[in-house]
Amino acid sequence: MNRVVAWFEDNKRDLPWRAPEAGPWGVLVSEVMLQQTPVARVLRVYEYWMARWPSPAHLAEESLAEVLRAWDRMGYPRRAKRLQEAAHVIVTEHGGVVPSQLEALLALPGVGDYTARAIRCFAFGIAEAVVDTNVRRVVARVQAGQGEAGPPRTVADRANVSALLETLDDTASQCVGAAGLMELGAIVCKARAPECSSCPIADLCQWRISGYPPYEGATAAKQARFEGSDRQVRGIILRELRSSDTPVPLSFLRTLWSEQEQFERALSSLLEDGLIETGPDKSAEYRISGS
DNA sequence: GTCCCGATGA
DNA sequence: TCATCGGGAC
Incomplete structure (x- = not known):
């Protein structure tokens, strides 16, 4: 460390x-x-x-x-x-x-x-085991010899990182060490195309030493496509309302997305999240919340 | 097309 | 424990 x-x-x-x-x-x-x-x-x-x-x-x-x-x-x-x-x-x-x-x-x-x-x-400056996905990946590679980190096990993950940080002798360096593990995962030990030639602990890395075996553990659920997703529709609606100083008619908002059922679902979820609200003309126009 | 990323609530 | 939630980089 x-x-x-x-x-x-x-x-x-x-x-x-x-x-x-x-x-x-x-x-x-x-x-x-x-x-x-x-x-x-x-x-x-x-x-x-x-x-x-x-x-x-x-x-x-x-x-x-x-x-x-x-x-x-x-x-x-x-x-x-x-x-x-x-x-x-x-x-x-x-x-x-x-x-x-x-x-x-x-x-x-x-x-x-x-x-x-x-x-x-x-x-x-309080020493803490700060565990994000970058850190979990670094630890999985260096210590477990696994190419990726498998499902989060919050308590165990923190214990792993705590043990690493405790090899540093003062609080200040432990905080730097926590930041260092994150930075290492972010810019060197990247998920794709890790740059082991720049890694300060490449010689200790079990994954590299054993020849980068492919990951065999539980594989994370595949990410849904963004194109055509409810997320995309929410983004389109909110983008329109962000840019308008006045309430936008529902009839116009509907023209932004052709599939009406999905549009209504996205609009409802934005309302439920409190991100948008109806204008003075109830249910006929919408604006960004708190206008 | 595929991947990346933490908090929340069911 | 798992689905939901954006938008850009690759």
């Missing part, structure tokens, strides 16, 4: 949420954005958000419509709504300061096992 720490110090990407001035709020915002969206697409939106809403109180006071617009096209817009809800909780329950207690973080909307521990480690 010492080599992972040294490698990270020399090779880490220069990301804005890693700067000290990002603070716990910047770490929280970035981690939520990064939950399902690649770094390259997060960067621009993150900078805009932090400039516009530099504290939880700023975000909590904003209209939901503006929050959803600023989320732009990062996908899974429920994350934006939950992040604002989390800001509300931080203001009302924690005096506007991002909490450092694990239980308090887990109680924030949109914050789960991974994000809570990432905030503690990266924002507060």
Whole structure:
């Protein structure tokens, strides 16, 4: 693990949420954005958000419509709504300061096992086994000699990573080690086309040593196609409403997608998620929530 | 076309 | 335990 720490110090990407001035709020915002969206697409939106809403109180006071617009096209817009809800909780329950207690973080909307521990480690310097899919893949390869990580076993996965971090002798380096494992998985030990020649621990990697055996464990469920999915329809509807300052007639929205049953399903799910609402002319027009 | 990614609630 | 939830990179 010492080599992972040294490698990270020399090779880490220069990301804005890693700067000290990002603070716990910047770490929280970035981690939520990064939950399902690649770094390259997060960067621009993150900078805009932090400039516009530099504290939880700023975000909590904003209209939901503006929050959803600023989320732009990062996908899974429920994350934006939950992040604002989390800001509300931080203001009302924690005096506007991002909490450092694990239980308090887990109680924030949109914050789960991974994000809570990432905030503690990266924002507060508290040693935690931060396990994302990158880390699970690195551990599967280096220690188990498996090409990929199989189904998540949260408790066992954390124990594995804890044991690795505990080989480092102080809290600060354990936090760096946690970040290092993630970075290694993100830019070297990639799911496809790993770059073992750049890996600081290639000589220890059981998967490489045994000649990259193909993965034989339980295979993850195949991802449904995006084209033609309900997700795509939701995205199309929300994109239209984001860009409109006035309620959009249902009759026009219907023209955006030919299959009416699927359109209605997508529209209903957006309503249920609280991302859109009906305009003054009930059920005949829709707008983004909180306009 | 295939893959990537964490939280949530059923 | 598993389906749902986006949109871009490859």
